[in-house]
Amino acid sequence: AQSVSQHNHHVILSEAASLELGCNYSYGGTVNLFWYVQYPGQHLQLLLKYFSGDPLVKGIKGFEAEFIKSKFSFNLRKPSVQWSDTAEYFCAVNADDYKLSFGAGTTVTVRA
Amino acid sequence: DSGVTQTPKHLITATGQRVTLRCSPRSGDLSVYWYQQSLDQGLQFLIQYYNGEERAKGNILERFSAQQFPDLHSELNLSSLELGDSALYFCASSVAGGSDEQFFGPGTRLTVL
Numbered sequence: 086a087q088s089v090s091q092h093n094h095h096v097i098l099s100e101a102a103s104l105e106l107g108c109n110y111s112y113g114g115t116v117n118l119f120w121y122v123q124y125p126g127q128h129l130q131l132l133l134k135y136f137s138g139d140p141l142v143k144g145i146k147g148f149e150a151e152f153i154k155s156k157f158s159f160n161l162r163k164p165s166v167q168w169s170d171t172a173e174y175f176c177a178v179n180a181d182d183y184k185l186s187f188g189a190g191t192t193v194t195v196r197a
Numbered sequence: 198d199s200g201v202t203q204t205p206k207h208l209i210t211a212t213g214q215r216v217t218l219r220c221s222p223r224s225g226d227l228s229v230y231w232y233q234q235s236l237d238q239g240l241q242f243l244i245q246y247y248n249g250e251e252r253a254k255g256n257i258l259e260r261f262s263a264q265q266f267p268d269l270h271s272e273l274n275l276s277s278l279e280l281g282d283s284a285l286y287f288c289a290s291s292v293a294g295g296s297d298e299q300f301f302g303p304g305t306r307l308t309v310l
Contacts (some may be wrong), residue, residue: 166238188239189239
């Protein structure tokens with residue numbers, strides 16, 4: 086079964102700073118990769134996903150992620166964060182057993 | 198709004214009791230997934246149903262059961278509740294399964310006293 090690890094538990098940064106959240110998975114086969122965001126008091130929303138093709142994926146709200154197969158990584162980036170990006174971010178992996186495995190999540194706090 | 202609805206929003210009950218959480222998927226989605234989110238365990242996949250049949254099982258306790266009805270709504274039944282069952286329970290739906298994007302509902306917050 087696949088597992089997902091997110092390196093940062095809590096990230097605090099100032100507005101306009103750049104953000105990078107690490108995600109690594111353990112599974113040797115074909116995977117589908119996702120980043121979800123959970124704003125305070127809200128449900129999970131999909132930020133972006135990777136199934137195949139260009140390993141650099143662009144999502145909503147200026148986020149992007151890069152799939153590096155050799156490193157089993159799918160890191161999330163945003164060049165310039167805003168206060169409204171304060172949320173919890175989850176990396177998720179879906180392999181051939183259909184279930185979605187989530188990382189532990191990274192809480193991002195953006196200070197105005 | 199994802200189109201996935203869950204009721205109730207909040208549920209407070211006592212240990213040993215049984216509760217039922219309800220989920221209505223997005224129109225047209227055949228798959229329903231249940232997840233449990235707690236502080237110590239994070240977001241854990243419990244079970245998936247596709248068009249009325251169980252498709253995949255995750256870390257679901259024997260005290261928990263689920264079903265998907267002909268109208269595709271799903272119910273998660275939690276029995277002999279323990280303090281540790283207090284968590285946020287999310288339902289998600291997708292068109293079919295596999296790599297399809299999952300759309301999450303707002304969750305039901307269960308508090309066991």
